[in-house]
Amino acid sequence: MQRPLKDQLFNLDKVTMIATRLRQAKASFRPEDFIDEVMDRLGDLELKQRITWISEVLERHLPDDYRPAVGALLRSLPAPCDPALSDGDFGDFIYAPYSEFVARRGCTDTDLAYSLDALKQITTRFSAEDAIRTFINAYPDHTMNTLIEWTRDKHYHVRRLCSEGTRPRLPWSRRLSVPASAAIPILDNLFDDRTRFVTRSVANHLNDIAKSDPDLVVETLHRWRTTGRQEPREMNYIIRHATRTLVKTGHRDTLGLLGIDPDRRVTVTDLTIPPTVHLGAALDISITVHAAETSEAIIDYAVHFAGPPGRPGGRKVYKLRRLTVPAGHSVTLAKTHPLRAGMSTRTIHAGEHAIEVLVNGTPRAKRSFQVIQP
Template sequence: LLRKHLPQNYRQATQILLESLPRPADPSLSDGDFGDFIYAPFNEFVAKYGCNKDDLEFSLDALYQMTQRFSAEDAIRYFINAYPDQTLARIHQWKSDSHYHVRRLCSEGLRPRLPWAQKINFPIEAALPVLDELFADSTRFVTRSVANHINDISKSNPELAVQSLGRWKKSKRQNPEEMDFIIRHGLRGLVKQGHPDAMKMLGYAPSHSIKASSFKATGKVHRGSALEFSFKVTAPEDCRILIDYVIYFRNKAGDLNKGKVFKLKKLALKKGDSMELRKRHMLHSQMTTRTIYPGQHLLELQINGVSAGKKKFEVL
């Protein structure tokens, strides 16, 4: 529709769009959202009609203005794919911009696995010099993007993700509370997997000596009711404990899936201390994300990333 009602000349049309923009989002905010969604088509217009050699600099200038009203995180990725060197050079200019939406774009636009966005053919390590600047940002909207970016990296290169966070923490360029947030949020995927180095960075040392005793679970569960289980955990020494549970659901073909991790409890126990824990997990008969099929399923406890016991249960 924009193309239909605007001049056919791309630059003239884009200039009209730029002149119609409201004032930029408040640059003093410590957090924010994507902006005004009504301006999303403006970014897509630039990506569709302005991603060419002759209009490259003009288009990047336009996205710079537009992202201050609504995130250009998807649109910029077309330019990253088509003109990686020129676009990355511009991103390096933007990473210290005064507007937090622009700084966030520098991380979000380069994310390896940005949801609902154009895939980019870009080495994940090439974005690290940008993240090396942005992790120390004073705005949560930016640091959350950095943490999500690290989580993306961790899915293909866990070591690089952990090493980068360790290097940033050691630099002390970010205040401790915000650095802890970046680490927690950035490592959330690896923590679910029980990745040893990720667990250590969060203060949960993997240990096979932390046991779950008296582990009991409902043997048979009807769909629409709850799987109930209980156990006791004892600390062999002073330690922080992170307890998750994993359910391996049976699929339509009768096979168990790779397992879904659920958070249960964080504890700090002294040597010899114990705690009894109980949990009810509803097995809803109608869910949009998963169908519960009858048959044998599997429940597993996970303590600091290490398996601490398994129980089979039957869904009726």
């Protein structure tokens, strides 16, 4: 049985590794005492709590003076992630407490520039995307101007931090006090990046903005595409990935951006699912669409989930396919959707569920089915 993610990322071996490196960087550091204190509580904590806990223990085992303490952390770091890679080498989660330490202790007038430089170094070993948000909220102008400068850094982890750290809805992270539009100058410098690790973050960032300001997202993507600065294939990837939420809602200007006429009528002539499926099995879905005239269409489907007893369930939209439906023809699509018990992202409950077909974000057909215990 696979260990929980929190135990894979934060465990005795990892804690011993950083303790050993810190002892090499700071002669007065006592690795055994540090390891004992960290491990005394680590097993009782969830993932993010472990990051905070290790940073708190670091405070008690490093010098009281902030800069000497951070100096020891920086000297203990391994070599940066390979800057020549074209996609994500995420680094090692065990260094997340280092950036948390900087955010806890160094977000002050006196240490602002020193702390930001420390985060720049740490982020090339593991992303400081959460910690940088403390500085954005406390010193928005200085920090955002610094991130604009970093968008041209030679290391792709630094460039990605500029986008990822300023996302309005970054998962598991503190909220930002600056408006979503404040990061557009940063994204303007990053959308033409040649590293997918960076452009994926840019697209995710725009998808965050789309939930509060769809028009800004569409306008920005139109503007970027007309510059010709990004390769067409990668520009198309950014547009598709950045507009995935807007497509699911049938946003008309977004459909136009994607080359789809929202007024073309594509109908669902058949939606076939079994009436029952066992929990832990998979649901076979068959969808047939028809068009009177040749039409481009994005076909998605939503699952309406049963909730636990006495509570409502949820709804989640899943991507299926973009296709061309020839005039007067029908196209049938098939999909197998897993309903595994104990999924990490959602608990599947027995009871009435439903499948809903979306054509260009508009609901077109819906069928119910029962999930039953095997």
